[in-house]
Amino acid sequence: MTTSPANPVLLSDAAFALTLALLLVAPLAIAGVALINTGLGRARSAAQALMGNLAIVSVAAIVFALVGSTFAGSLPGGWGVAFHSNGKAWEWIHFGSLMLSGLNTAPAQSQLALLFEFLAVAMAALIPWGSGADRWRLTAGCAAAAITALVVFPLLAHWVWAGGWLAQLGANFGLGSGFLDAGGAATAHVLGGLTALAVIWIAGPRKGKFPKEGFSTALPGHNAVYVLFGCFICLVGWLAWNVAGAVVWLHAPLSALPGTAVNTLLAASGALASTFTVTRVRFGKPDASLCANGWLAGLVASSGCAALIPPFAALIVGIAAGIVTPLLVELFELALSIDDPSGAISVHAAGGLLGLIAAGLFAGPTGQFTAQLIGIATLLGLMLPLVYLLFALLNRVVPFRVDSDGERIGMDLHELGGGAYPEFVIHRDESYR
Amino acid sequence: MKYAGLFVMPAGFFLVIAAIVLFPDPVSRTAFVVCGLAVECLGLAVAVRGHMQSSRESHL
Numbered sequence: 431m432t433t434s435p436a437n438p439v440l441l442s443d444a445a446f447a448l449t450l451a452l453l454l455v456a457p458l459a460i461a462g463v464a465l466i467n468t469g470l471g472r473a474r475s476a477a478q479a480l481m482g483n484l485a486i487v488s489v490a491a492i493v494f495a496l497v498g499s500t501f502a503g504s505l506p507g508g509w510g511v512a513f514h515s516n517g518k519a520w521e522w523i524h525f526g527s528l529m530l531s532g533l534n535t536a537p538a539q540s541q542l543a544l545l546f547e548f549l550a551v552a553m554a555a556l557i558p559w560g561s562g563a564d565r566w567r568l569t570a571g572c573a574a575a576a577i578t579a580l581v582v583f584p585l586l587a588h589w590v591w592a593g594g595w596l597a598q599l600g601a602n603f604g605l606g607s608g609f610l611d612a613g614g615a616a617t618a619h620v621l622g623g624l625t626a627l628a629v630i631w632i633a634g635p636r637k638g639k640f641p642k643e644g645f646s647t648a649l650p651g652h653n654a655v656y657v658l659f660g661c662f663i664c665l666v667g668w669l670a671w672n673v674a675g676a677v678v679w680l681h682a683p684l685s686a687l688p689g690t691a692v693n694t695l696l697a698a699s700g701a702l703a704s705t706f707t708v709t710r711v712r713f714g715k716p717d718a719s720l721c722a723n724g725w726l727a728g729l730v731a732s733s734g735c736a737a738l739i740p741p742f743a744a745l746i747v748g749i750a751a752g753i754v755t756p757l758l759v760e761l762f763e764l765a766l767s768i769d770d771p772s773g774a775i776s777v778h779a780a781g782g783l784l785g786l787i788a789a790g791l792f793a794g795p796t797g798q799f800t801a802q803l804i805g806i807a808t809l810l811g812l813m814l815p816l817v818y819l820l821f822a823l824l825n826r827v828v829p830f831r832v833d834s835d836g837e838r839i840g841m842d843l844h845e846l847g848g849g850a851y852p853e854f855v856i857h858r859d860e861s862y863r
Numbered sequence: 864m865k866y867a868g869l870f871v872m873p874a875g876f877f878l879v880i881a882a883i884v885l886f887p888d889p890v891s892r893t894a895f896v897v898c899g900l901a902v903e904c905l906g907l908a909v910a911v912r913g914h915m916q917s918s919r920e921s922h923l
Binding site for chain 2: 515516599603604605631634635640766767768796797799800803804806807808810811812814815818819
C-alpha cells in the first residue's frame with residue numbers, strides 16, 4: 431500500500447486537485463497547535479511563544495527544502511544506501527536531488543508527497559516548542575528545528591513513506607503492508623513528542639515549578655480561549671491532513687475519504703467526552719486545558735489510524751486517548767518531575783503511539799500489528815536517543831535555557847524587548863518570593 | 864543513569880531488528896519484537912529515573 435518515488439501511482443486529475451486543496455488547508459492544524467502552545471504558556475512569554483512558532487516553521491521549511499528533502503527521497507531520482515540480509519534490501523538512507531531540483535517535472539503523486547512532508551516536518555519541529563515554554567531560547571529553538579529538518583525527520587520520513595526499510599517490511603518479510611502511517615502520527619507527532627521529552631530533559635523545569643518541599647507548583651496557561659479556539663482550528667486542519675494522507679500514502683479511492691473524515695471527528699469527540707468525564711470525576715469539575723489536551727490527543731491518535739479502521743474503532747481509540755491523556759499529564763508532572771507546559775509528550779507522543787497500535791489492531795492483514803510494533807520500536811529505541819544526543823551536543827553550542835534574569839522578567843521582554851499585552855499589568859511571580 | 868538508560872534503548876531496537884531477520888515464524892518474531900520493546904521501555908524507565916535524580920540533586 432505504500433509507495434516509493436521509483437514507482438509513483440498515477441492520480442486522476444480530480445484526486446490530484448482535491449488532495450492539493452486539502453494540503454493547502456492542512457496548515458490550519460499547525461496554526462491550531464501554535465495557538466494552543468501559546469495559550470498554555472504564561473502571559474509574559476506569549477509573544478515569544480507565537481513568534482517562536484512562526485520562526486520554527488520557517489526554519490524547518492527552509493532547511494528541509496535545501497537539504498532535508500534530499501535524504502527523505504520523495505522526489506524521483508537519486509540513490510539509496512541499502513544493507514542486504516537474506517537477499518532482502520534494507521534501504522536506510524537516500525541521496526536525492528539537492529534544493530528540490532526536478533520538483534516541477536516530478537509526477538503529481540511525488541509533488542503531493544513532498545508537500546505533505548513539508549507540513550509534517552513543520553509540525554514535528556513545532557511540537558517541542560510548547561514544552562520548552564517560558565525557558566527555551568528562541569535561537570536554540572530554531573537551531574533544534576534545523577536539526578530536526580536536516581537529519582531526524584528526513585531519515586524517518588524516508589523509512590516510513592519513501593520506500594525505506596519500514597515501508598518495505600510487508601514486501602520483504604510478509605508483515606502486512608509494512609509500517610503504515612498515513613496521517614503522520616509517527617513522523618510528525620510521536621517524533622515531535624519524543625523531541626519534546628529530550629528538550630525538557632535538557633532545558634530543565636521552569637523556575638519554581640518543583641519546589642524543594644511539597645508538591646509541584648501549578649503554573650496554569652494564561653489564555654484558555656486561545657487554547658480552546660485552537661482546538662477548533664486543529665479540527666479543520668486535521669480533517670484535511672488525514673484525508674490528504676489517505677490519498678497520498680494509501681492511494682485511497684475518493685469514495686473512502688468521507689469515512690476517514692468521520693473517523694477523525696469521532697476520535698476527537700470520543701477523546702473530549704472521556705477527558706471531560708475523567709477530569710469531572712477527579713476534580714469535581716471538567717478542566718478546560720486538560721479537555722483541550724484530550725481533544726488534541728484524539729486528533730493525534732486519528733492520524734495513525736483514521737484511514738484504516740471502522741468508525742466504531744475510531745470512537746474507541748478516541749475514548750482511550752481521552753482517558754490516558756489527563757492521567758499521563760498528572761503522572762509526568764507529579765510523579766516523574768517532567769515539566770511539560772503544553773502536554774506534548776502525553777498528547778503527541780502517547781496519542782500518536784495509540785493511533786499506530788490501533789492501526790495494527792483494527793486494520794490490515796496478518797503481520798500488520800508486528801509491523802506497527804517495529805515502527806514504534808524504531809521511534810522509541812532509535813529516534814529518541816538520537817534526538818537527545820544531537821540536542822545535548824547542540825546545547826553545548828547554543829544553550830537551550832534562558833538565564834535566570836530572562837526567566838524572571840519573561841521571555842517577551844528578554845528576547846523581543848516588548849510584551850504581547852503591553853497595556854496589561856504583569857503580576858509579580860509568586861514563586862520568586 | 865540517564866545516559867545508561869539512553870544506551871539501553873538502542874539495544875532494544877537492535878533486538879527488534881534481529882528478530883525480523885532471525886525468526887521467520889510470525890509468533891516467535893512477534894514475541895521477540897515485544898521483548899525488544901520491553902527492553903526499550905526498561906531503558907526509558909532508567910532514563911526517566913536518572914532525570915528525576917538529577918533534578919532532585921539540582922535542588923540540594
